[in-house]
Amino acid sequence: MNVSSVAVSARALVARMMYSPILVNVVIIRRCNLSCGYCNEYDDKSKPVPVEIIEERLAKLRDLGTFGMCITGGEPTMHPDLPRIVRRCRELGYVRTGMISNGMLMKPELIRELNDAGLQELQISIDGVKANETTQKVLDNLDKRLGWLQKHARFNVTVSGVIGACPPEEAYAVAEHANRLGFSPRISIVHDSTGGLSLSAEERRVFDRITDKIPKTWMDLTNFRDQLIRDGRAPFKCRAGSRYLYVDEAGIVTWCSQTRDGWKKPLADFTVDDLREQFYTYKSCQDTCTIGCVRQASQLDNWRAQDRP
Secondary structure, three states: OOOOHHHHHHHHHHHHHHHHOOEEEEEEEOOOOOOOOOOOOOOOOOOOHHHHHEEEEEEHHHHHOOOEEEEEEOOOOOOHHHHHHHHHHHOOOEEEEEEEEOOOOOOOOHHHHHHHHOOOOEEEEEEOOOOOOOOOOOOHHHHHHHHHHHOOOEEEEEEEEEEOOOHHHHHHHHHHHHHOOOOEEEEEOOOOOOOOOOOOOOHHHHHHHHHHHOOOOOOHOOHHHHHHHOOOOOOOOOOOOEEEEEEOOOOOOEEOOOOOOOOEEEEHHOHHHHHHHHHHHOOOOOOHHOOHHHHHHHHHHOOOOOOOO
C-alpha cells in the first residue's frame, strides 16, 4: 500500500470515528403480541422481515461503522429467526448486541438459544404490578418469565419500571423487584407521540424516590429527565441520523421512532456523507426530547458544533 492509499484509509477511519453510529435500533418485525394503549410502534398484522434482508441491513450498518446494535420491534421475539439474527450481529463484530422486548414470550428454550447466539443485553420495561385497560405488561404477567431469565440468562438483563401507565407506586415495586432478582433496575417515563412528557406531583415524587435509590451508570451523566420535568426543556445537541439511527421494517432510516413522518432515507442509499450531514443538523424536537437512547448516543459530542435553528 502506497503513502497516498494510507492517507485515504486514515481519513476514512477518522470519518467513521467522528460520525459513525454509536447505537442503531433495527426493527425486525412491526407486529406485537400486546397492544399497550400508549404505544405507537406496533401493529397486529405485519409479517417478519425476511432474515436475508435483515442480514443485508446489518452488514450495511456495520460498513457505516456502527458500534452497537439493538434489535427491536414490535416484538422481536415473534421473529422466527431471532437467534440467527443475534448470531449474525456477533459475527459482524458489533461491540454490543442487545434487544428490547416486552418479555412475554421469554421461555427457557428461547433464553438458552439467545445465550448460544451471543446476546449481550436485554431490556424489558414493565409498567406496573396489576394489568389494566392500558397495559398487560406488568409483574403479575411477567414474574414467571423474570424467574426464567434469572435462572437461565447469561446476558445482562435491564428491567425498567415505567411511570405513566399504572399507579406510580407500582413502578417503584417493579424497580425493587428487579433489584432483588439481580437485574439492572432502571426508571423510564411514558412519552407522548412527539416524545414529550408530563408528570403529576405524585408521579414526580415516585420518580425522585426511584432515581435516588437505583445505581447510576455512565448513561446518567446528564439529568435531562429532571430538567424536563422541572423546566419543560432540556437542551442538547441531537446527533440522531448519525450517532443514533432508527431503521424501520421497510429499511427506512429516520432520526428516531417518534419522527418517522419527518426526515427519512432508505438505508440502502445511506452514506457516510449522510452521517456527517445529520450530525450537524438541528432537530426542532430536541429540546423537549425524552428518548434516552438518542440523548445517550449524542452526549459525548455535545461539545461539537451544530447548525443553528
